[in-house]
Amino acid sequence: MGVKERAFRRSLWIYHFNASSCNACEIEILAAISPRYDPERLGVKLVGSPRHADILLVAGPCNRVVAPMLKKVYEQMPEPKIVVAVGTCALGRGVWYDSYAIVGVDEVIPVDVYVPGCPPRPYMIVAALAEAAKLLEERAARFEKR
Template structure:
């Protein structure tokens, strides 16, 4: 119990994030890059970008899931340590947006990930693209739910 509380406290103070663009138009990816670079500089709040899902606490997902990246996304998700958390960045990741009914798309990321992990937890940040401030707010809201 004590270990869990220490872990949760550490996670809330310094979440490490892994970014996955699953085939959107890339504008959301640019807004995520804005969060991580000096103008918004989320590292000052302890939010740090990592290069592997194995090291990540939170996955930032932009875009709908194309058929080509469906399995890769599911594998990256299962590589993350528990609790597995994600922020859906942009309307395409939240509800498919402009890609609804596209032949090349498998579905929204939450649906694709729940197939392999029913306990997955998500927060949705709509917008096309959402502002960096709202992406940061999404991460904070997700951690607040722990």
């Protein structure tokens, strides 16, 4: 394992995107970054700009209004990047599975890690971040900067 992979594994900067979520997942995400779980031990840092981020945390079913913004935010992130979809809505549209207004997160952007639950428990989100770190490391090994 080289310096590059190790750096990517231990430094996860997260951008959190609310794709028409009901805010339950947001509350659990905030609980996951609270002192009790302390993901800063793993190098997790919440950043305010998608340009700085390695991981995109998406919560919510993603309706038609939000879908272009979600795509835009995903495209603004520099490679290599990982998308973590938090909650049942982001996983399979949840209770809106046949709604006319809902597009679904994984139809707009490619999702790498899903976290089930409505809302998921904080430790599941932390586990998903650890999984994302592993994936990011693999992707970083294949990634060549132009």
